[in-house]
Amino acid sequence: MAIDKEHTPHAEYLALMRDGELKPDPDQARAVDALEHLHQALNQYSPPNAQSGGWLSRLFSHTDSVSSSPKGVYLFGGVGRGKSMLMDLFYETAPLSTKRRVHFQEFMLDIHERLRSWHSLSMQQRKLALKNIVFDKKVDFDDPMPAIAHQIISTTTLLCFDELQVTDIADAMVVARLFQELFNRGLIVVSTSNRAPDDLYKDGLNRHHFTPFIDRIKERMEIIPLNGPVDYRYDRLKGVETYFHPVNEETTAKLSTIFFRLTDRDIADRDKVPSGELVVQGRKLFVPKSARGVAVFSFKRLCASPLGAAEYLAIAKTYHTVIMVAIPQFTDENTSEAIRFMHFIDALYEHNVKFLCSAVAPPQQLYCSGNIGFEFERVISRLMEMQSEDYLISGHGKSLSKSV
Structure with missing residues (x-):
């Protein structure tokens, strides 16, 4: 050859x-x-x-x-x-x-x-x-x-x-x-x-x-x-906002720009970004956009569908960064979605996955009414921590000693 x-x-x-x-x-x-x-x-x-x-x-x-x-x-x-x-x-x-x-x-x-x-x-x-x-x-x-x-x-x-x-x-x-x-x-x-x-x-x-x-x-x-002197992944996230609200064209465009920055792709090639697929216990989970360890999902796809811990764990293990768009506010009318979102954030947090998102409101205002308000406090706390510098520079993956 x-x-x-x-x-x-x-x-x-x-x-x-x-x-x-x-x-x-x-x-x-x-x-x-x-x-x-x-x-x-x-x-x-x-x-x-x-x-x-x-x-x-x-x-x-x-x-x-x-x-x-x-x-x-x-x-x-x-x-x-x-x-x-x-x-x-x-x-x-x-x-x-x-x-x-x-x-x-x-x-x-x-x-x-x-x-x-x-x-x-x-x-x-x-x-x-x-x-x-x-x-x-x-x-x-x-x-x-x-x-x-x-x-x-x-x-x-x-x-x-x-x-x-x-x-x-x-x-x-x-x-x-x-x-x-x-x-x-x-x-x-x-x-x-x-x-x-x-x-x-x-x-x-x-x-x-x-x-x-x-x-x-x-x-x-x-x-x-x-172990060189430059943290290229953190350099791409340093100073970048990770939690955007409300959900509109402006915040969607900002998340799109960050995705292309993280994946070293030209934004002009937006139509060439590959999709992906995870097989979880025999079931196929479609990943709308996936490149260089970064995945993009809509809230609806992951939390309004009957998914569970196995799918969320597979995502957390596979991708070092996840972008989610259009997170709604939660009331007693979408409690099932709120619970799925809680499980999803728990999986990402335990595996140090970097999380960027657009939501209709700040973290403290996501949960409006219902009977799981106390449990949802953990999600709010984790969403806040996941924006910190210490979290952003942490390595991807769950430590053997890290408890749930």
Whole structure:
């Protein structure tokens, strides 16, 4: 494959520096060097899942996949240091068609859905699913991980994760087992995280079952810290109003401008902003606008519809910033909507999600009448705190020690 020297992570990074979008940062420069090295290696890489031949060639490609595949890159550091931006530069220039870029929590929602599907299969269906997979040990038809790993690796050679974080024991057990299979099959991973590998799932229940995954990260990925002097995410929010009222064309336009600022997009391309979709317990949740970890919803879509804690938790885990438009005042006539809004704000707050919104009134005037006024005081308090500088500079994600 010919190397396109005009479209590499290093070239794109230099262009951003020349345009004044980025400031000199030694940590970022080291990260770009690592990503550039991987980019060049991918130009010479023939992924195992692309190889053809009979069972013997598949056996040897499986055996040699780990030793022949390039190392991935693990970028970690504080909030707003450019981790996601650098990974996006790499992903957009990566010379592979079999690549996927996904938020880690969205990926885990997909994996749990695949697990549910597997457990619903009969023994005959499981045997059929595992028929063409090469094993180096006796087949365990109760273990879904080889089949799921095979599904992933058959379409994905490069997997780019944003915000790798594990705080749940169910996710910890799944991740440790699944990535053993994926790394063995030659998957290349580039990831961002707020935590160093040794701090993943720190103090978590039964953590010793998770530590083999940390060992594999160190073995299969180059670890690059990013703790430079500039907090780009906070720079974009610093001094910016986050709670707008009333709901009108002016406040809507202000929120739109902030969205494009946070996502590094040209406001002239407003019609090109992608939508998204989350699968939650088999149900699909449409995300009207979604880019670079920022999602936009209407109040009506999230709180006037029969959604619940599972959907709100999925949103809070997947997006570091949420924009909600057209929050109404609450009375005894829309108590159900008020309760959903309470649950939604609780989920965002517990995961340090940045929240911007337009509402018909200030926080203190949102609740007018009804029988949940006392409970709604917590929402008002949290809406006020979520506008503070301390909250805006906090990292996305729920701490293991943070209580509800």
